[in-house]
Amino acid sequence: MSVTHHHIPDSMLAAYAAGTLPQAFAVVVATHVSMCSLCRAALGAHEAVGGAVLELQDQVAVSDGLKSNVLDLLDAPFAPTTAPARNGIYPGPVVEAMKGRAPRWKTLGMGVRQDILFGQKDGSLRLLYIPPGQAVPDHGHNGLELTLVLQGSFSDETGQFGVGDVEVADETLEHTPVADAGDPCICLAATDAPLRFRALAPRLLQPLFRI
Amino acid sequence: MTALDPPDNPPDGDPGRRPAARGPRRTAPDHAACAPTLSRETQWMMAVRDQRDRTAFAALFDHFAPRLKGFVIRSGIPAAKAEEVVQDVMLTIWRKADQFDPHRAQVSAWIYQIARNRQIDVMRRDGRPMPEELREDPGTEPDASQILAVEQEARQLKSALTRLNAEQRDVIEKAYLGELSHQQISDQTGLPLGTIKSRIRLGLNRLRHELKDLKP
Numbered sequence: 001m002s003v004t005h006h007h008i009p010d011s012m013l014a015a016y017a018a019g020t021l022p023q024a025f026a027v028v029v030a031t032h033v034s035m036c037s038l039c040r041a042a043l044g045a046h047e048a049v050g051g052a053v054l055e056l057q058d059q060v061a062v063s064d065g066l067k068s069n070v071l072d073l074l075d076a077p078f079a080p081t082t083a084p085a086r087n088g089i090y091p092g093p094v095v096e097a098m099k100g101r102a103p104r105w106k107t108l109g110m111g112v113r114q115d116i117l118f119g120q121k122d123g124s125l126r127l128l129y130i131p132p133g134q135a136v137p138d139h140g141h142n143g144l145e146l147t148l149v150l151q152g153s154f155s156d157e158t159g160q161f162g163v164g165d166v167e168v169a170d171e172t173l174e175h176t177p178v179a180d181a182g183d184p185c186i187c188l189a190a191t192d193a194p195l196r197f198r199a200l201a202p203r204l205l206q207p208l209f210r211i
Numbered sequence: 212m213t214a215l216d217p218p219d220n221p222p223d224g225d226p227g228r229r230p231a232a233r234g235p236r237r238t239a240p241d242h243a244a245c246a247p248t249l250s251r252e253t254q255w256m257m258a259v260r261d262q263r264d265r266t267a268f269a270a271l272f273d274h275f276a277p278r279l280k281g282f283v284i285r286s287g288i289p290a291a292k293a294e295e296v297v298q299d300v301m302l303t304i305w306r307k308a309d310q311f312d313p314h315r316a317q318v319s320a321w322i323y324q325i326a327r328n329r330q331i332d333v334m335r336r337d338g339r340p341m342p343e344e345l346r347e348d349p350g351t352e353p354d355a356s357q358i359l360a361v362e363q364e365a366r367q368l369k370s371a372l373t374r375l376n377a378e379q380r381d382v383i384e385k386a387y388l389g390e391l392s393h394q395q396i397s398d399q400t401g402l403p404l405g406t407i408k409s410r411i412r413l414g415l416n417r418l419r420h421e422l423k424d425l426k427p
Contacts, residue, residue, distance in 0.1 A: 011396045011399075012393055014386060015386075015393035016339075017324070017327070017387070018327065018387050018389045018391070019328070019330065020392055020393060020396075023335075023337050030341055031340075031342075034343040040345075044320070046387075047316065047321075047324050048316070048317060048364065049387055050320065050323035050324070050327065050387040051316075051317055051365060052365065052368045052369040053282075053372070053383065053384050053387045053388065054279070054282050054319050054323045055278065057278045057279075057281040057282045058281045059278055059280075059281055060293075062276045062277060062294060066276065067269065067272055067276070069298060070272060070302060071268075071272075073298075074265065080306070082344075083342070083344050085343065086343060092342070092343040093340045093341065093343070096340060
């Protein structure tokens with residue numbers, strides 16, 4: 001298990017535990033937790049609070065037949081579900097978001113590629129491929145953006161991000177992430193709004209590429 | 212650790228309980244050696260997991276089903292559908308019992324995440340993406356002191372919740388029942404929820420220690 005230095009904010013772990021995070025962010029949280037025992041432990045602590053809330057809940061009597069129904073169903077056949085396993089650099093939750101397929105990279109120019117895993121009204125999730133030394137176009141954010149490194153590393157004005165690290169960027173951050181030397185940097189990026197690019201051309205291309 | 216305890220927070224565990232140095236092997240026919248010190252819920256859950264004990268499962272049902280029903284209704288699922296969710300959660304407890312690890316989670320915490328998953332499945336198109344599962348090596352001996360520590364933290368957390376004033380407790384309940392967005396939870400940082408936070412921090416170190424040797 002790699003040692004990560006940039007983690008999921010605590011409020012986001014709480015929202016994940018409660019199930020209120022938008023889907024794209026929830027995939028990033030589940031992925032980071034798969035890679036980081038610190039955040040797995042922190043998530044466990046939030047689930048413990050949830051457990052205490054459950055224990056203290058006002059009890060509502062269940063119908064007479066419910067218990068015998070459930071006991072009768074214990075031997076009923078069921079399809080066991082197993083969490084998807086890691087495949088290469090892609091942890092289980094990413095494999096699930098990719099629906100088991102290989103990445104379908106689309107070129108964005110300058111060697112940068114992306115694969116949109118899903119785009120919904122409450123956010124989008126994509127993979128980014130950035131060659132060493134290459135910058136992702138300078139961009140601000142309309143909402144919140146989480147970027148998790150799956151391979152290689154990148155650096156920007158706020159620090160260096162290696163495998164497992166998550167950068168959390170909001171409206172206030174204007175940054176230029178540059179992939180470090182070595183392996184191409186592959187990231188999982190989630191937003192709750194479309195990105196806006198500062199340069200004119202990428203902005204015109206934005207509807208086309210949905211970045 | 213005692214030094215970190217908030218002064219208004221006396222230990223509320225049973226003073227008669229002392230962690231055993233080491234429990235019996237998990238494959239032993241019963242848990243009698245450590246059973247007197249573990250909570251009923253943990254004993255029931257381990258009996259369900261290890262012996263597929265239906266009597267223990269029925270006891271878990273009696274304890275949790277009415278709480279789950281209250282929890283599910285409060286989370287916004289219509290009363291008519293609530294029992295369906297309770298039934299699904301109870302069946303999942305039975306079917307996924309092998310994933311219960313008392314070294315890492317108290318029974319109510321484990322059931323909480325099952326209940327939230329089921330509710331999310333009911334309310335949304337997409338299920339919640341889950342982290343990779345960690346597995347203990349088969350034949351790992353249970354460490355009674357670790358299990359007891361997890362239980363004690365859960366008890367203290369529960370007790371800390373009951374000591375909050377009504378407004379503070381309401382915020383916590385809303386957050387963990389899924390009534391607050393991430394932004395709303397994030398905005399609550401100014402609220403005096405220090406007791407809960409210090410409880411979470413105490414539990415963290417222990418969980419981190421427990422997790423460090425486990426791999427997916």
